[in-house]
Amino acid sequence: VKLGRREVEHLSDLARLRFGAGDAASIARDLARVLEYMRVLDEIDTAGVDPMTRAGAAAPPPRRDEHAEGLGVEDALAAAPRRYRGHFLTPKAI
């Protein structure tokens, strides 16, 4: 996999990250290095093997819906960078 400037820009857009020119070059180099290592996975035949997305064989059993106290507005907002009348305050989204 070759990661050019445009690919790195596309990925950083998806990840909501921005890199300066120097950092972008070094991140492209690092990603290429790591992806090259990950090519060892191609050596393993995984035909017919299901992907495993959780540790342990079974999903946790479903539980009864029960009412419980939440955090409450004051606690939830306590660490907010900005707040306004019981809400998180952010810049305009649209």
Place this chain on the structure above:
Amino acid sequence: LNLCDMTAHELTALMDTGEVLPSEVMRSVLARAEAVEGAIRAYVTVDADRALQRAVELDARARTGVPRGPIWGAPACVKDNICTKDLPTTCASKILEGYRPPYDATVVTRLREAGALTVGKTNLDEFGMGSSTEHSAVGPTANPWDTSRVPGGSSGGAAAAVAAGEAVLALASDTGGSVRLPASFCGVVGFRPSYGAVSRYGLVAYASSMDQIGMIARDALDCGLLFAEVAGPDGADATAAPRDASFDPSAFAAACETGRASDRLEGLRVGVPFSTLAEGVDDDVRIRFDEALDELEAAGAQVTEVELLDPSYALAAYYVIADCEASSNLARYDGARYGRRTEAETADEMYFRTRSDFLGAEVKRRIMLGTFALSAGYRDRYYLKASRVRHIVLKDYAAAAAVADVLATPTASSPAFAAGERLGDPVDMYMSDVFTVGPSLAGLPCVSLPMGLSTAGLPLGLQLIGRAGGDWDLLRTAHAYQCVTEHHRLRPPVERLESRPGEGKSLA
């Protein structure tokens, strides 16, 4: 021996007879931290005044003869990615500088209910992403055995603190080896329970299908006693499994006292994947590992060869899956609800600036890699491929479990490496985890035990891997090994660490 260098069960015995008070233990730990912290920098936040005050409050109860649990009064540290309401929880990241969670992690609540005292929050690689505790926004932690070397990571602060006598017990987290690798490098015991054995409510998420809270202590018995207090189901975490009904903590402790715990090794089948150890393992590690197998055999165990997939496949699969999960989990750091924010005209621009300004380089690297491996056109080739390899790894361990009761490998292929040595190439750093990621992928319980020193005097770790859900069997085996060996009694030469003023900057 100073009080701060003793185990929790030794201290409990002294406190039970009234010989020692909780405040004396805490003063010893705080004095040690004061003396060595400038050189080690294990902590992000030390809560000395409150820790001492709480210890003094316990003194009064110590005199009343009220029955107390096995870790009562023990000074414990908590990795700084585990939420504490009364102390900042920074994950060693600038983006959570000064952050105070609105709740305690379940393990913290249970730790305190058991009467243990929190000394402070320990350093880590940012969000748990690293193997050396060098990727921390407050600066690196040093290895107490040789301060020019790393303590391992990501729980390097917790392992260094326990090794140096700055705490007796530690709660930390292990995703791909973050408890076991630093335990190996610092000469202490690091236990990673089965997936689901301990609630993760309040553990800041990195890779949720593998994240697990683990214990670091000076022996396997202490790990077991701490595990017993924090394990079990939790209404706040659907993945926390029921407690193993077969376990009786008092029987576990009693087995030690009777001196017959080592009987357990008689006839125990220890499986070793010799073919995967042939290359890339330091001579020092190989020699000490062979001697550890001899020690197990001398106590009656049968060492047998097992076939396992080469660990380099598990390593590659681990890093694909962990980075994919990280890229999703860390989307929450956007400046909107908590943590730092860089103001901007629009919300989207705020996300970009906040994340770019306050996340560290290694974290960004992993988010980028995970974003790539989940992106259109690459998901099948990377994420799904790695998830299929993960399934093969799981089946591999299941097959080995048919012929062995426990598996043994070195925890790491080398002793602690020099600071800076593996920062240049990310794959070099990832290779540190080659023996620890397999059990993480499979969700198996595993433990790193001291197995002696390298020729240069650095600690080396023996990793034992148990069966899924077989946490107590594994801990009993680990404890039995320590009944017939003395490696876990070695302590780093802390008297050599001069008191120096702290150099790290604070995020708290």
